Structure formats: structure tokens, C-alpha cells
Amino acid sequence: MNAQVASNSVAVAHATHQTAPTQYVxxxxxxxxYRRFGKTGGVPLVFNIHFTGTMDHWDPAVTDGLAQGRxxxxxxNAGISSTSGEVPESIEEMAANAAAFIKALGLTQVDVLGFSMGGLxxxxxxxxxxxxxxxxxxxxxxxxxxxxxxxLTPEAQDIFGATYAEPDDLWLRVHFSPSDASQAAGRKFLQRFRLRAEGRDPEVNEKVAPAQLAALAKWGxxxxxPFDYLHALKQSTLVINGDNDVIIYSINSWFLQQNIPNAQLIIYPDANHGSLYQYPERFVTHVTQFLSESDEQA
Structure with a gap:
């Protein structure tokens, strides 16, 4: 058993966003x-993805960057792509499923990253x-x-309701601002986005968006x-957004920071919803610094 654990740890450490095998629990x-990769031995970082996203909607520059240190x-989550079941119509049920998943891996402590709906x-x-x-x-x-x-915000309704010559171009409007610099960063992101060609997750089915929209409506x-519940969040929290998020308006990140007892806020310039994809190196640096402080206190 110990030899098997050691072998698994080596495999995880040598895998990347592109090569980590899809496993099931x-x-x-x-x-x-799920997929696991990166430096083992510390507290793992569990990622929760955005509306209609799968494991393959994460930016390898972010995941591989963070995997250097943890x-x-x-x-x-349930009902998404290669995971079985139905998508719940409440955020609370989605969170309960996430907890069950983490515990099924035998983990007793994790750090958690949530992007967009994943943040809820x-x-x-x-x-x-x-x-x-x-x-x-x-x-x-x-x-x-x-x-x-x-x-959905009026801007999001327009973005998701439009048609695109290339389906991936949707993400240029969801995640990036209209400026030349931001759109150029977006095109680089799309190249990274498709780097994993083998063993890639299928896109979500037609049942996912309506269920997630129902959950979002209850949440919103x-x-x-409405913000009193945040006072009970005792975990040290890092809040990050772009300065012009049209999917979940940037002011909402300020509401989070103002009401979570131990929270800090970072706003990236000329950035829309996908600020972490526009500035992946900066994001990795900020998150690594934030998590390393907790590692040192442990």
C-alpha cells in the first residue's frame, strides 16, 4: 500500500494540465x-469552475503555474460533462456534492478556489x-x-445569446475587455485553452445551463x-476580479471583501470576468503568496 501511495505521488508530481489522467471516485x-497534479505533501488546492464549464475550461497557465508549489x-461537479448525475438547482446542493467529492478522496483539509459560479x-x-x-x-x-x-446581466445575456464564427470566440467576450491589449491576451488564452487535445472533457449537455441558471436565480x-451570512466566513480569503467585469459586476467583489472578516481584494486593470486568464502569471504569484502565508503559519 505504501509503495502504491508513493507511486501515485510521483505520478501526480510529474503530471501537468495536459497529461494528468481523468480519474473517478x-x-x-x-x-x-477529476484530475490531480502538482507538488504533493501540502494542502491541496481544489478548483470550482464557472457556469457551463468543465475541467478543461481552466487555463493551463494558471493550473500548471500553481501546481509548481502545491x-x-x-x-x-454532478451532472457536468464526464461526471454522472444531475445538476442541482441550488448552490447549496452543489456545495454539498463538492464536499462529498473532497472527502471521498480521503482529504481532511483543502484550500478552495472558486471562479464565477464556482465562487458561490x-x-x-x-x-x-x-x-x-x-x-x-x-x-x-x-x-x-x-x-x-x-x-444574467444584460451584457452576459447579449454575449451568451450571440452567434460566433468560431465557438471559442465566445470566451473572448466573456472573459476579456474590448481593448486591443485585452483581446490579444484573450487570443493567447484560447491557444492555451485547447492545448489538451487527448482525453479532453466533452462539452456540457443541454440540461446544464437551465439547472445552473435556476440555482443562480435563487442565489441572487x-x-x-443579504450579506450578513458572510460574517460567518472565518477563513482567510483572497478576492480577485477585473476592473470591468460585465458577467458578475466588479462591485460584487468589493461587497465580498467588505463583509468577509478576513478578506483582501485585488483588482486587475483593463480586465473583464477572466482576469485570472488575462494576467495568469500575476494571478499565480498573488495566489501563491496568499497560500504560502498559511503554509508558514501551519
Whole structure:
């Protein structure tokens, strides 16, 4: 058994975003698809992806960059791509499934990164499992009842409703600002986005978006004192966004930072929703520094 564990650790350490094999684990009656790679031995970093995204919607510059210093775990939540089951119509159920997945891997402590809708899941997971989640990274996301979060923003409705000569060009508008510099960064991202050709996840089916939109509507619905729940988030939290996020408005990141007791906020210039993809090296540096502080305190 020890030899097997050692062998697995070596395999994880030598894998990359492009080469890490898709593995499966059962939990909550769901067969979760996941990939693990990077430097083992510390607290792993679990990634939660955006609306209609799969494991292959992450930027290799981000995942491989962070994997230099820690183990990275990517997964598809219930009903997404290569994971079985149905997509729940609530963020709370999505978070419960994420917790079941993490525990099924035998992990007792993780750091959690959530991007966009994944950030809603990450918040909920951290609140429900305070001993399991050590530190929290929230990117391009927002709080319950945040500004224009009850439905897709008008800009998002226009972007997702348009047709594109190349399907991947959708992401140039979702993640990047209209400036020449941002669009140039976006085209570089699209090249990285398609680097993994073998063993790539299939795109999500037609059932995913309606279920996720229903969950987003419940999350964003107006309520009294909507941000009070954030006061219970005791994990040290890093909030990152672009200065002009039109998918989840940038002001929502400020709401998070103002209401989470131990949170810091970083805003990247001339950036839209995918600030981490526009500035991958900067993002990796900021996240590595943030997580390393906790490693030193452990």
C-alpha cells in the first residue's frame, strides 16, 4: 500500500494540465471525474469552475503555474460533462456534492478556489465545512443578492445569446475587455485553452445551463440583510476580479471583501470576468503568496 501511495505521488508530481489522467471516485451516488497534479505533501488546492464549464475550461497557465508549489485538483461537479448525475438547482446542493467529492478522496483539509459560479459554491462549501476548508480564493464572483445577480446581466445575456464564427470566440467576450491589449491576451488564452487535445472533457449537455441558471436565480434573489451570512466566513480569503467585469459586476467583489472578516481584494486593470486568464502569471504569484502565508503559519 505504501509503495502504491508513493507511486501515485510521483505520478501526480510529474503530471501537468495536459497529461494528468481523468480519474473517478464515487460519492453521494455520483461518479465524480477529476484530475490531480502538482507538488504533493501540502494542502491541496481544489478548483470550482464557472457556469457551463468543465475541467478543461481552466487555463493551463494558471493550473500548471500553481501546481509548481502545491497539488492541484480539478473536478466536474454532478451532472457536468464526464461526471454522472444531475445538476442541482441550488448552490447549496452543489456545495454539498463538492464536499462529498473532497472527502471521498480521503482529504481532511483543502484550500478552495472558486471562479464565477464556482465562487458561490466555494463560499457555501467554506461555511458548511469550516474544518475542511483552510483558505478561500474567490475570483470574478459575488455574494448572495449581489448587484444584478438575480439573473444574467444584460451584457452576459447579449454575449451568451450571440452567434460566433468560431465557438471559442465566445470566451473572448466573456472573459476579456474590448481593448486591443485585452483581446490579444484573450487570443493567447484560447491557444492555451485547447492545448489538451487527448482525453479532453466533452462539452456540457443541454440540461446544464437551465439547472445552473435556476440555482443562480435563487442565489441572487433579493433578501433582507443579504450579506450578513458572510460574517460567518472565518477563513482567510483572497478576492480577485477585473476592473470591468460585465458577467458578475466588479462591485460584487468589493461587497465580498467588505463583509468577509478576513478578506483582501485585488483588482486587475483593463480586465473583464477572466482576469485570472488575462494576467495568469500575476494571478499565480498573488495566489501563491496568499497560500504560502498559511503554509508558514501551519
Amino acid at each position: 464515487e460519492a453521494n451516488g455520483i461518479r465524480f471525474a 497539488e492541484v485538483i480539478l473536478f466536474n 459554491i466555494a463560499q457555501t462549501l467554506a461555511l458548511a465545512e469550516p474544518k475542511l476548508v483552510r483558505r478561500l480564493i474567490l475570483v470574478g464572483t459575488g455574494p448572495r443578492s449581489g448587484e444584478a445577480m438575480e439573473s 434573489a433579493p433578501r433582507e440583510n
